[in-house]
Amino acid sequence: MKIEAEWMRGGTSKCWVFEAEHLQQAGASLDVLLPRLFGSPDSRQIDGVGGAASTTSKAVILHRPAGGDVDVEFTFAQVGIEEAVVDWGSNCGNCSAVVGLYAIEKGWVIPTGDVTRIATRNTNTGQVIIQRVSTPGGALPGSPDALMPGVPFPGYGIGIGFQDPAGKTTGALLPTGAATDTITAGGTRWTVSMIDAGAPVVIVRAEELGLDLSGYAGWHAGVERHLDTLEQVRRQAAVRMGLASTTGAAARAIPKVAIVAAPALQDPACDVNVMMLSMGRPHPALAITGSIALTLAARTPGTVLHAIAGGNQGTSLWLRTPAGVIETWSEEHDGSLLVGVDRTARTIATSTIHLPEALGSVVAASPAGATL
Amino acid sequence: MKIEAEWMRGGTSKCWVFEAEHLQQAGASLDVLLPRLFGSPDSRQIDGVGGAASTTSKAVILHRPAGGDVDVEFTFAQVGIEEAVVDWGSNCGNCSAVVGLYAIEKGWVIPTGDVTRIATRNTNTGQVIIQRVSTPGGALPGSPDALMPGVPFPGYGIGIGFQDPAGKTTGALLPTGAATDTITAGGTRWTVSMIDAGAPVVIVRAEELGLDLSGYAGWHAGVERHLDTLEQVRRQAAVRMGLASTTGAAARAIPKVAIVAAPALQDPACDVNVMMLSMGRPHPALAITGSIALTLAARTPGTVLHAIAGGNQGTSLWLRTPAGVIETWSEEHDGSLLVGVDRTARTIATSTIHLPEALGSVVAASPAGATL
Numbered sequence: 001m002k003i004e005a006e007w008m009r010g011g012t013s014k015c016w017v018f019e020a021e022h023l024q025q026a027g028a029s030l031d032v033l034l035p036r037l038f039g040s041p042d043s044r045q046i047d048g049v050g051g052a053a054s055t056t057s058k059a060v061i062l063h064r065p066a067g068g069d070v071d072v073e074f075t076f077a078q079v080g081i082e083e084a085v086v087d088w089g090s091n092c093g094n095c096s097a098v099v100g101l102y103a104i105e106k107g108w109v110i111p112t113g114d115v116t117r118i119a120t121r122n123t124n125t126g127q128v129i130i131q132r133v134s135t136p137g138g139a140l141p142g143s144p145d146a147l148m149p150g151v152p153f154p155g156y157g158i159g160i161g162f163q164d165p166a167g168k169t170t171g172a173l174l175p176t177g178a179a180t181d182t183i184t185a186g187g188t189r190w191t192v193s194m195i196d197a198g199a200p201v202v203i204v205r206a207e208e209l210g211l212d213l214s215g216y217a218g219w220h221a222g223v224e225r226h227l228d229t230l231e232q233v234r235r236q237a238a239v240r241m242g243l244a245s246t247t248g249a250a251a252r253a254i255p256k257v258a259i260v261a262a263p264a265l266q267d268p269a270c271d272v273n274v275m276m277l278s279m280g281r282p283h284p285a286l287a288i289t290g291s292i293a294l295t296l297a298a299r300t301p302g303t304v305l306h307a308i309a310g311g312n313q314g315t316s317l318w319l320r321t322p323a324g325v326i327e328t329w330s331e332e333h334d335g336s337l338l339v340g341v342d343r344t345a346r347t348i349a350t351s352t353i354h355l356p357e358a359l360g361s362v363v364a365a366s367p368a369g370a371t372l
Numbered sequence: 373m374k375i376e377a378e379w380m381r382g383g384t385s386k387c388w389v390f391e392a393e394h395l396q397q398a399g400a401s402l403d404v405l406l407p408r409l410f411g412s413p414d415s416r417q418i419d420g421v422g423g424a425a426s427t428t429s430k431a432v433i434l435h436r437p438a439g440g441d442v443d444v445e446f447t448f449a450q451v452g453i454e455e456a457v458v459d460w461g462s463n464c465g466n467c468s469a470v471v472g473l474y475a476i477e478k479g480w481v482i483p484t485g486d487v488t489r490i491a492t493r494n495t496n497t498g499q500v501i502i503q504r505v506s507t508p509g510g511a512l513p514g515s516p517d518a519l520m521p522g523v524p525f526p527g528y529g530i531g532i533g534f535q536d537p538a539g540k541t542t543g544a545l546l547p548t549g550a551a552t553d554t555i556t557a558g559g560t561r562w563t564v565s566m567i568d569a570g571a572p573v574v575i576v577r578a579e580e581l582g583l584d585l586s587g588y589a590g591w592h593a594g595v596e597r598h599l600d601t602l603e604q605v606r607r608q609a610a611v612r613m614g615l616a617s618t619t620g621a622a623a624r625a626i627p628k629v630a631i632v633a634a635p636a637l638q639d640p641a642c643d644v645n646v647m648m649l650s651m652g653r654p655h656p657a658l659a660i661t662g663s664i665a666l667t668l669a670a671r672t673p674g675t676v677l678h679a680i681a682g683g684n685q686g687t688s689l690w691l692r693t694p695a696g697v698i699e700t701w702s703e704e705h706d707g708s709l710l711v712g713v714d715r716t717a718r719t720i721a722t723s724t725i726h727l728p729e730a731l732g733s734v735v736a737a738s739p740a741g742a743t744l
Contacts, residue, residue, distance in 0.1 A: 044384075
């Protein structure tokens with residue numbers, strides 16, 4: 001059994017890209033098939049196509065709907081490494097950036113104009129993502145020529161715009177109905193904003209944590225001292241946003257916590273300083289979904305972030321993280337709001353993956369997000 | 373520009389396997405082309421086919437000689453990760469195991485009998501390696517079914533036999549002419565054997581280091597106390613073996629140091645306990661080339677290893693390392709001595725790698741080992 005796939009870089013991830021019908025030929029559950037193709041379970045994934053790191057053990061499964069509002073539907077799969085499991089629970093913004101390029105390279109979409117717009121839907125989240133692929137003169141450049149931070153080689157320039165991202169998890173941009181709320185934790189009252197766009201995020205002001213507002217000096221140590229309190233804030237936010245019935249039942253991954261401050265006076269290159277907490281720890285970077293949430297917060301009067309960055313009336317927002325500055329853009333298009341980031345993508349190899357053993361014909365129930 | 377390649381697992385490594393003429397089409401030096409295909413320099417190799425680890429940043433380049441004594445010649449390339457360089461200085465025993473399988477899968481060699489013998493030459497070292505591919509009934513099994521330690525999935529069973537491996541570096545199995553020699557270092561006289569087979573190795577007795585002979589308990593700590601002295605022994609051995617003109621000029625990588633002891637009485641599963649030093653540090657495993665050297669030493673009367681394991685008159689030798697027991701085999705065949713190990717190998721994917729940019733037509737001088 002051999003299965004066609006393209007190996008593509010999307011942003012700072014490497015993804016194996018499959019067409020749904022090619023995987024179906026294997027006659028096995030994707031929860032069994034994908035780990036075997038990737039070489040899992042094995043910390044080195046030495047007998048498969050996985051890269052033995054979370055950013056290189058990813059798959060994207062494409063499907064062309066017969067009709068409807070999008071050109072391509074795609075499902076993201078985070079393939080386990082030490083465990084033969086697949087996590088269908090979220091999308092990967094970086095891998096999303098391969099979908100439009102794939103559609104052009106396979107002739108599914110004919111490029112037109114300097115920017116070709118391709119409508120895609122991520123089935124894990126239901127999010128429509130409009131891909132703006134650079135096609136100067138109506139074609140992909142002869143050689144990829146766009147650069148992005150974290151990738152030393154050029155790719156094709158691709159903007160991924162989240163269409164009307166507000167409320168995808170809870171039903172509302174402001175799940176509590178208010179742009180700011182007060183949460184009491186650790187004996188203190190915290191002024192926070194709870195936002196659902198891209199992902200649910202609770203935004204806390206660095207000032208209230210007593211952090212150094214001139215930059216990141218000391219943020220890490222300062223945040224470490226407040227981790228317990230911030231976790232209490234996060235769990236209370238989960239309940240207020242309708243994500244959990246009790247603080248004890250709050251999920252570990254959502255909402256995320258964002259700590260924000262106005263940039264230092266001597267830093268004209270950004271609109272806001274941000275430090276995210278991920279799984280309870282300070283994180284040096286900012287996921288694409290988190291950047292979408294913060295961009296919507298900055299656009300929404302009354303939030304703690306609007307007070308910091310709302311003076312920026314342009315279409316771009318610059319967010320400084322410990323790992324560097326991230327730019328997001330917003331545009332109104334055909335009555336929708338698109339909020340996105342620019343990535344690069346490239347096809348690394350066109351492959352036929354060898355599946356050595358029969359995996360049995362039992363097709364396990366697919367998780368909701370994995371319907372093909 | 374697109375370049376055909378097979379992605380294969382050989383033993384515990386993943387290797388990209390190219391036919392020489394496919395690489396030549398790119399019109400660039402391999403020292404430039406391979407790092408770009410692999411995504412180097414980049415610690416993550418995120419824009420290429422490299423796996424961001426030494427065991428997954430390897431290439432094998434195949435060439436079918438028009439005549440001569442072997443079916444396939446192959447060159448091994450260790451592709452740098454953080455640096456855009458290629459190391460042509462040695463062969464990789466694990467990757468060697470893909471060559472015979474490739475020859476059968478491409479129809480270069482027609483399998484005959486239960487074991488198909490394929491003669492190959494590694495051009496980095498000049499070593500002829502006879503590959504014994506399991507082909508029960510004259511064909512590869514329908515599904516790969518051979519297992520080996522360190523790989524959780526089956527592959528095709530392949531024995532790689534080093535043909536007459538003695539003296540490939542220095543011209544003689546015993547470069548000093550003696551099976552044992554005395555080296556004075558750290559105020560002590562050490563009885564050692566210096567062997568050149570597969571790789572140059574100097575063998576030291578664990579007993580003389582005062583190590584616990586009932587097993588590995590305490591070996592690591594005991595060896596750590598003697599590291600300076602063992603490095604002096606190693607450098608003197610380099611001079612005695614003709615590998616360096618002075619101890620100061622001795623290379624860091626060769627000779628290797630092997631510390632050996634008779635197995636504990638309660639361990640009938642092996643013939644000798646071994647701990648290697650690699651780059652000056654105790655190493656948990658044993659490279660294939662090192663296992664060849666120790667096997668020849670065990671077969672040679674008068675060496676410190678023959679005194680331990682020479683009672684074994686069989687065709688197999690079992691070497692216990694901290695990472696597990698390694699079996700080597702020896703056979704006389706057509707007037708030659710073959711010494712080898714059994715591996716498994718499998719083709720993971722048949723690919724066309726996309727080379728996005730022109731790399732220029734300057735063909736840098738190839739290192740001696742890289743002649744194609």
